[in-house]
Amino acid sequence: MTDLAIVTEKLTRRFGALTAVDTVDLRVRSGQFFGFLGPNGAGKSTTIKMLTGLLAPTSGRMQLLGLDFSSHTVAVKRQIGVVPEGMGLFERLTGAEYLNFVGRMYGLDHATTLQRTRELLEFMQLADRPKSMIADYSHGMQKKLALAAAVIHGPRILFLDEPFEGVDALAAGALKALLGRMTARGVTIFLTSHVLEIVERLCSHVGIIHQGKLVAQGSIEELRAGVAGKEGSKTTLEQIFLSIVGQSGTERAQIEELSWLT
Amino acid sequence: MADVAQPVGIVKQIGLIAGLRWRMLHNNLRRKQNRLDLIGLIVVGLLAGVVVIGFCIALFAGTYEFVSSDRTTWLGLFFWAIFLWWQLFPIVAAGFGASFDFRGLLRLPLSFGAFYVIGLAYGLADFTGMAAVFWLIAIVLGAAAAKLSLLPPMILVTVLFVMFNVAVERLVGSWVERVLAQRRSRELFFAGFILLVVLLQLIGPLADRYGDSAGPWLVSLLPYFGYFPASLAGRAVGSASAGDYRAFLLGAAGIACYAAFFGGLLWLRFAAQFRGEELSETPAPERAIRDPINREAPADALGLLSPEVAAMVRKEFRYLLRNGFAAVLLLLPPALVFTLISQSSLLQFMGSKGISPELFFPGLMAYIVLILMTPAYNSFAYENAGVQTYFTAPLRFRDVFLGKNFVQVCLIVTELTLCIAAFCYRVGLPSAPIFLAALAAIIFTVVGQLSIANWSSLSFPRKLAFGQVHGQRQSRMAVLIAFAAQILLFGISSLVLGLGRWTGDRWLPAKAFVLLAAAAIGGYVSSLDALTSYAEKKKENLIEALCR
Numbered sequence: 001m002t003d004l005a006i007v008t009e010k011l012t013r014r015f016g017a018l019t020a021v022d023t024v025d026l027r028v029r030s031g032q033f034f035g036f037l038g039p040n041g042a043g044k045s046t047t048i049k050m051l052t053g054l055l056a057p058t059s060g061r062m063q064l065l066g067l068d069f070s071s072h073t074v075a076v077k078r079q080i081g082v083v084p085e086g087m088g089l090f091e092r093l094t095g096a097e098y099l100n101f102v103g104r105m106y107g108l109d110h111a112t113t114l115q116r117t118r119e120l121l122e123f124m125q126l127a128d129r130p131k132s133m134i135a136d137y138s139h140g141m142q143k144k145l146a147l148a149a150a151v152i153h154g155p156r157i158l159f160l161d162e163p164f165e166g167v168d169a170l171a172a173g174a175l176k177a178l179l180g181r182m183t184a185r186g187v188t189i190f191l192t193s194h195v196l197e198i199v200e201r202l203c204s205h206v207g208i209i210h211q212g213k214l215v216a217q218g219s220i221e222e223l224r225a226g227v228a229g230k231e232g233s234k235t236t237l238e239q240i241f242l243s244i245v246g247q248s249g250t251e252r253a254q255i256e257e258l259s260w261l262t
Numbered sequence: 263m264a265d266v267a268q269p270v271g272i273v274k275q276i277g278l279i280a281g282l283r284w285r286m287l288h289n290n291l292r293r294k295q296n297r298l299d300l301i302g303l304i305v306v307g308l309l310a311g312v313v314v315i316g317f318c319i320a321l322f323a324g325t326y327e328f329v330s331s332d333r334t335t336w337l338g339l340f341f342w343a344i345f346l347w348w349q350l351f352p353i354v355a356a357g358f359g360a361s362f363d364f365r366g367l368l369r370l371p372l373s374f375g376a377f378y379v380i381g382l383a384y385g386l387a388d389f390t391g392m393a394a395v396f397w398l399i400a401i402v403l404g405a406a407a408a409k410l411s412l413l414p415p416m417i418l419v420t421v422l423f424v425m426f427n428v429a430v431e432r433l434v435g436s437w438v439e440r441v442l443a444q445r446r447s448r449e450l451f452f453a454g455f456i457l458l459v460v461l462l463q464l465i466g467p468l469a470d471r472y473g474d475s476a477g478p479w480l481v482s483l484l485p486y487f488g489y490f491p492a493s494l495a496g497r498a499v500g501s502a503s504a505g506d507y508r509a510f511l512l513g514a515a516g517i518a519c520y521a522a523f524f525g526g527l528l529w530l531r532f533a534a535q536f537r538g539e540e541l542s543e544t545p546a547p548e549r550a551i552r553d554p555i556n557r558e559a560p561a562d563a564l565g566l567l568s569p570e571v572a573a574m575v576r577k578e579f580r581y582l583l584r585n586g587f588a589a590v591l592l593l594l595p596p597a598l599v600f601t602l603i604s605q606s607s608l609l610q611f612m613g614s615k616g617i618s619p620e621l622f623f624p625g626l627m628a629y630i631v632l633i634l635m636t637p638a639y640n641s642f643a644y645e646n647a648g649v650q651t652y653f654t655a656p657l658r659f660r661d662v663f664l665g666k667n668f669v670q671v672c673l674i675v676t677e678l679t680l681c682i683a684a685f686c687y688r689v690g691l692p693s694a695p696i697f698l699a700a701l702a703a704i705i706f707t708v709v710g711q712l713s714i715a716n717w718s719s720l721s722f723p724r725k726l727a728f729g730q731v732h733g734q735r736q737s738r739m740a741v742l743i744a745f746a747a748q749i750l751l752f753g754i755s756s757l758v759l760g761l762g763r764w765t766g767d768r769w770l771p772a773k774a775f776v777l778l779a780a781a782a783i784g785g786y787v788s789s790l791d792a793l794t795s796y797a798e799k800k801k802e803n804l805i806e807a808l809c810r
Contacts, residue, residue, distance in 0.1 A: 052654050055802060078656035086809050088650035090577060092584050092728055097576075104573035105655040110562035133584075135728075 004063070005030040005157050005188035006051065011060035013046050020046040022212035023060065028205070030065075030156075031186045033179070035193065035203035039245055043212045044192045045085050045161060051190070052082045052159050065156055078106065081155035083163055087146040091135035095126045095145050098134060099152055106153035113152070120148040123178075125171060139166035147175060157188045164198055176202060200237035210245050275376035276383075279367070298722065302738025314393045318400035325404030329412065334503040338496020340401055341423060345492045348394045348427045352435060374536050381532050385428040395424060405499065415502035415510055419495050422517040426491050429524035436531045455593060491520045567668075570657045574665020581644055582669065585728055592673065595633040599626050599681045603688045623685060623692045624700045624759070630681060631707050632748060634674050638715035639744040640737050641666050643726040647809045652797075659797035660790040663716050674708060695768040699759070702775030707751045709782040713789040714747045720793065720800045723807040754778070 006028035013021040021043040028034045038044045049055035051062060053073060062069040064076045082088075090098055096117050103113030121127040124144040126137075134142060143166050150158060158179075164172050179202065183189055193199050199206060206223065208216040216223055224235045227243045321340060328336045367377060385391055398420045406413040441447045469476075487493055498513025564572035582592075603626070642649055652662050691697065724737035758778070762771035797804070 054650055054653050054805060056798075074656045074658065076656075077654060080654075082650075082654040084647075084650050084654065086647040086650070088647045088654070088809075090581075090648035090651070091646060092581055092644070093577065097580060101573045101577050102651065102655070104569040105651065105657055107569055107656065109569070110565070 003029055005032070005065055006034075006190060007063040008051075009061045009063075011047070011050060011062060012058050013043075013050060013055065014058045019212050021050070021057075021209075024209065024212075024214045026207060026214065027217065028188060028190060028207075030188050031183055032205050033183045033189045033191070033203045035191050035199035035206040036209065037192070037196070037199060037206055037241060038209035042209045042245075044209055047209065048159055048161055048190070048192060049084070052080065052084065053077055054084060078153075079156045080159060081150035081153065081157070082159045083143075083146045083150045083161055084159075085161045087142055089134050089142060089146060089149075092133055094131060094133060095121055095137070095141075095148075096130060098145065099149055102149040103152045108153055116152050120152060123174070124148050140168055140171065143167050144171055144175075151182075155187065157190065158182065160189065160191045162193055163191060164193065164195065196236075196238045196241055206237070208241065208244050216240075216244050272373055272376045272379070275372055276379055279372075279376070279380055299724070299738050302722075302740075302742050305742055306738050310389060310393075314396055317393075318396055321397050321400040322404040322407075325401045326408045329405050329408035329503065332503070334405075334412075335496050335500035337401065337405070337499050338493045340397075341492035341495040344394050344397055344423075345427060348390055348431055349434065351390045352388070352431060374533065377536050378529060378532050381432060382428055382528075385432045386424075391428065391431070394427065398424065409503060412499065412503055415514075416499060418514055419498050419517065422514060422521055423491060423495050426517055426521040426524060429521055429528050433524055433528045433531060436528070436535075489516075491517045494520075568661065570655075570661035571665045571668065574662055575668050578666055578669040582673075585644060592634065592677070595630045596677050596680050596684075599630065600684055602626070603685055621696070622689065623696060624703065626681060626685065627678060627700050627704055628707070628752060628755070630677055631674065631704060631711075632752075634670075634677060635708065635711050635715065635748070636744055638667075638670050638712065639718045639740040639747075640722070640724055640726070641670075641715065641719040642723050642804065642808060643736075644728055645808055646725060649804055649808045653801050653805070659794040662797075663790060663793060667712050667716070670712070671708065674704075678704065693768075695762075695772050699762070699771035699775050702772060702779045703755050703758075705779035706775055706782045707748075707755060709779065709786045710751050711747055713782075713786045713793075714743065716789070716793050717796070718743045720797055720804060723804050725808050725810065 004027060006026055008024055008026040010023040010025065011021060012019065012023050024043075024047060026047075036044055036047065046055060050057050051064070051069075053069070053076075065079055067076050069076050090101065093101065099117040099120060100113050103116060104110070108116070118127070124147070126141060126145060126148070129137075134145060137145065143163065147160070147163060150160070164175070167175065179189055191199065191203065200220065203220065205219050206217070207214055216226075220237060220240075223240050223244075227235050227240050324340065325337060328334055367380070386395065402413070402416045402420050405416045441451055488497065494513045494516045498510050498517070501507070501509035501513060562572065564575060567575065603622075637643070652659065685692075692700070718740050722737040722739040722743070724740065726736070755775070758771050758774045761774070762768065
């Protein structure tokens with residue numbers, strides 16, 4: 001059994017003339033909490049969509065848990081959980097109905113699905129609105145429900161696209177603790193977030209994608225070692241990120257031009 | 263210090279919104295899917311155009327005849343017909359409506375006046391409104407051709423009549439949406455609707471029992487209809503034709519009062535929307551309910567189905583029951599069938615013409631199938647972002663279709679059973695050859711359509727808003743495919759029935775339909791795997807269309 005949970009080889013996705021993801025070679029080990037970073041439009045969501053079966057690659061290969069994704073699609077999907085961009089909820093179901101639906105879709109038996117639904121709704125603090133449609137949930141509640149749906153079948157890899165966006169501090173703390181326990185049990189978590197502090201606190205490893213290319217990959221310590229910080233101060237992930245992705249002088253000049261705002 | 267934006271005039275605001283809509287339409291055409299949709303729209307538009315033009319010619323000729331023969335007040339009948347069309351057709355065919363996305367507009371510093379005018383303008387931008395306006399123009403032209411001096415009064419009356427109809431249609435649509443948005447009121451609405459359907463069944467027997475004595479009473483009610491806008495319009499034009507301008511102005515003022523009254527009510531509705539009224543499933547946050555956790559899981563009632571298909575079936579049933587407007591539409595076909603077969607006069611008429619009432623049976627069954635199968639051609643319409651689950655979950659897409667089709671078939675079987683029972687009660691059981699031929703033909707047309715509808719749902723998906731009356735524009739290509747498939751399958755069925763009559767073999771249609779049904783089932787089963795591969799190919803298109 002391989003130690004690598006996610007492997008991509010020259011993973012590429014083109015949309016017409018635009019190459020959104022360009023020959024990306026990812027390596028994520030089992031049990032890693034992996035943060036996938038990049039500026040807006042860098043190719044993060046496209047990569048995560050390909051890794052979760054929502055988008056077909058133009059070329060390249062993907063292996064998840066040692067299985068080739070294209071030839072073992074259903075077997076791979078059975079072992080992964082996803083919180084996709086936009087959450088992918090059926091808004092006219094109640095929270096419990098939705099979790100029951102997803103549990104059954106992932107092949108859980110009826111009794112187990114009901115049991116896990118109750119436990120997850122309790123854990124996510126969603127059990128007190130049993131008759132509310134998901135459409136009437138707040139954004140944060142929907143996010144928690146999407147997370148609950150992603151873990152109901154006990155996945156071995158969890159893909160989370162901006163999982164803490166809109167989630168209150170109380171729930172976010174509980175979720176972080178849960179995710180930490182999951183990685184301790186060998187679950188691999190692949191997370192994208194724009195909040196670098198969260199990634200720095202949670203993730204042991206990161207990958208940085210810029211203009212479709214994977215420009216850095218490794219543990220935060222390894223990346224830190226590659227970036228010279230001020231003497232005596234610890235380089236933050238934000239500094240690492242900015243030094244790798246950079247910010248062009250033109251953009252700064254344009255910002256200074258917006259005198260009418262100040 | 264930041265600049266402060268200058269207020270923009272109402273005309274400028276409307277112009278900006280119109281420009282925005284045009285730019286959105288233009289940009290949409292960059293996508294292949296939308297270009298195909300436009301082609302579909304043009305073809306459907308041409309077909310609808312033929313119908314509209316046909317009625318235009320008929321109304322022109324009718325108006326010319328009425329005015330020429332000095333029966334101008336009879337134009338009131340045309341105004342009544344247009345009024346009923348304008349107010350009832352949007353409920354039957356909401357898919358033709360144009361959307362008025364007021365929530366999107368509220369982000370902008372739009373004045374309420376501009377908001378109101380845009381809301382009204384959308385009432386004229388849908389098929390129903392446009393067709394009605396064309397017909398009214400035909401009436402105006404017909405009157406002018408017969409008597410040129412009638413042109414100015416006709417224009418005034420028609421403009422007022424249009425204003426009245428737009429205001430009523432927008433008002434009714436807005437209230438229906440508001441009522442159907444909440445689960446509790448939706449349930450009450452359903453209960454009322456079912457009660458109405460039951461009461462409709464009493465019309466036939468009541469007419470038989472009291473028809474003769476009620477006739478004069480009903481005739482005595484007719485004058486009261488004279489105070490409604492359509493009759494007022496007819497009378498006003500008649501008065502103008504007779505040179506009685508005082509009566510004409512009185513009639514026009516009456517229509518203007520109606521328009522102002524409903525315009526005022528609409529003003530109040532739009533004002534509520536402008537203030538930020540949010541339609542919601544639940545009227546207010548529920549109180550916290552702490553149910554003791556029941557460790558005993560109940561048995562799965564759908565245990566015979568695979569877990570994936572059972573999950574789909576449950577989800578589809580829930581979506582169907584919660585989508586008020588779609589559910590109401592499902593109740594309409596049996597309601598119409600019950601109403602038709604409860605008419606003794608119709609059955610007597612058929613008997614007098616030597617038509618066996620049992621021939622009515624296949625026609626009714628075909629009608630039910632025709633109406634109920636149409637939504638299957640865009641079966642992912644209400645999934646929205648949830649459609650992603652079908653691609654992230656470890657399932658084969660055939661399970662998704664099996665679940666959806668199972669619910670569809672259950673629905674058709676239920677409605678057909680009710681209709682067959684009602685038919686047998688009123689008319690009697692059809693002869694065995696007709697009955698079996700009709701049943702086999704139903705299996706053939708339903709199963710045959712399911713394969714095509716599944717393919718169409720993947721190829722031409724279009725997102726529809728849940729429980730809304732307006733703004734529900736179906737995928738035009740899906741509509742075209744549905745038309746083509748239904749024409750093909752019903753054409754084959756008619757051919758088979760014709761062959762039976764021609765050869766004189768009463769059992770031939772039943773035998774032929776059994777063979778066709780078996781072939782359709784075989785085709786359906788073999789299509790499932792092909793559709794699973796096809797879904798994989800079309801997933802980006804599907805997700806993009808539904809998650810946008």
